[in-house]
Amino acid sequence: MTAASIAPFEVVVLLSIIRLGDDAYGLAVRRDVSARTGHDYSVGAIYTTLQRLEDKGMLNTWTSEPLPVRGGRARKHFRLTSTGRRAMREAERRATSVWAGVPSTLLPSRP
Amino acid sequence: MIMPPRMAELLLEGFGADPGYRDAMLGDLAEEFGERVDRDGLAAARRWYARETVRSVWPVVRTWIRGLGWRDARHLFGLAVSSWLLVAIPLFVVLAILQGLLALVGILMADLLPLLFLPLLAATGVAGGAVAGALHERAPLAAAALLGALFAVQQTIGVALAFGPDATWVTQLIVPPLMLACTVAGGLLRVAAVLRSRGERCVSASRAG
Numbered sequence: 123m124t125a126a127s128i129a130p131f132e133v134v135v136l137l138s139i140i141r142l143g144d145d146a147y148g149l150a151v152r153r154d155v156s157a158r159t160g161h162d163y164s165v166g167a168i169y170t171t172l173q174r175l176e177d178k179g180m181l182n183t184w185t186s187e188p189l190p191v192r193g194g195r196a197r198k199h200f201r202l203t204s205t206g207r208r209a210m211r212e213a214e215r216r217a218t219s220v221w222a223g224v225p226s227t228l229l230p231s232r233p
Numbered sequence: 234m235i236m237p238p239r240m241a242e243l244l245l246e247g248f249g250a251d252p253g254y255r256d257a258m259l260g261d262l263a264e265e266f267g268e269r270v271d272r273d274g275l276a277a278a279r280r281w282y283a284r285e286t287v288r289s290v291w292p293v294v295r296t297w298i299r300g301l302g303w304r305d306a307r308h309l310f311g312l313a314v315s316s317w318l319l320v321a322i323p324l325f326v327v328l329a330i331l332q333g334l335l336a337l338v339g340i341l342m343a344d345l346l347p348l349l350f351l352p353l354l355a356a357t358g359v360a361g362g363a364v365a366g367a368l369h370e371r372a373p374l375a376a377a378a379l380l381g382a383l384f385a386v387q388q389t390i391g392v393a394l395a396f397g398p399d400a401t402w403v404t405q406l407i408v409p410p411l412m413l414a415c416t417v418a419g420g421l422l423r424v425a426a427v428l429r430s431r432g433e434r435c436v437s438a439s440r441a442g
Binding site: 147170195197 | 237254288291
């Protein structure tokens with residue numbers, strides 16, 4: 123699996139899962155991703171991405187006990203697999219390579 | 234805890250969301266719904282829930298469409314055509330008999346169209362949606378929607394052939410969307426029945442346990 127097969131939004135979701143650690147379940151991931159990107163993503167958009175990443179072998183899942191606050195439903199937690207970690211290292215390497223050599227003076231100044 | 238409306242469950246089940254992910258999505262929606270009830274009140278939470286459900290169903294539908302192979306698409310189309318045959322042929326027979334009886338008493342079918350034809354079509358749409366949903370248990374609402382589209386096309390062509398330039402605005406503008414809406418409603422009824430029977434099975438299993 124190479125970073126070329128990861129879409130930019132999938133990288134954002136995987137980064138969120140790394141940050142959240144053991145607390146990485148759908149709602150927490152959605153809140154984290156929405157807060158960091160400034161876009162209010164729907165539950166469906168986050169879960170279809172999570173499902174795709176699991177299908178690609180980058181995530182594995184475990185479920186909590188059913189919780190009353192969720193109407194008796196369990197939380198589905200996500201964790202990176204070794205394939206996911208490799209893909210993220212490759213994505214980081216590529217991003218660093220793309221940004222390399224751009225002097226900070228060429229970047230637009232902050233308002 | 235105030236339980237959220239069942240709309241999301243119906244739609245996610247109807248469009249064949251993966252069961253593990255469907256429950257996680259419904260759990261997330263319920264969790265945030267509960268938080269919003271406490272923070273913003275029940276009415277605002279219900280509005281949020283309805284909006285979030287519609288926003289969440291589209292990515293599921295898009296994923297389902299992308300995952301459809303040629304064989305699945307052909308199978309689904311075959312089911313929609315079979316459902317159409319099951320309900321449209323009896324409708325045509327009923328209409329032909331009615332037309333004959335009305336002609337005997339000197340009434341033109343076209344005069345009674347809004348009163349007679351529309352309820353019959355609506356009933357056919359609902360029955361067709363329920364049949365399509367029953368034939369395609371994996372994504373009942375998708376099958377019903379496809380049948381609804383078939384119905385809408387068939388009605389558009391049928392009206393053009395039957396009435397030509399004499400077709401009224403009722404037949405031209407109301408009938409195709411009515412068929413689509415009623416067929417989807419039939420599919421929703423089927424999904425609701427499946428969820429109800431599943432719930433009853435769970436209750437009886439827990440009682441037995």
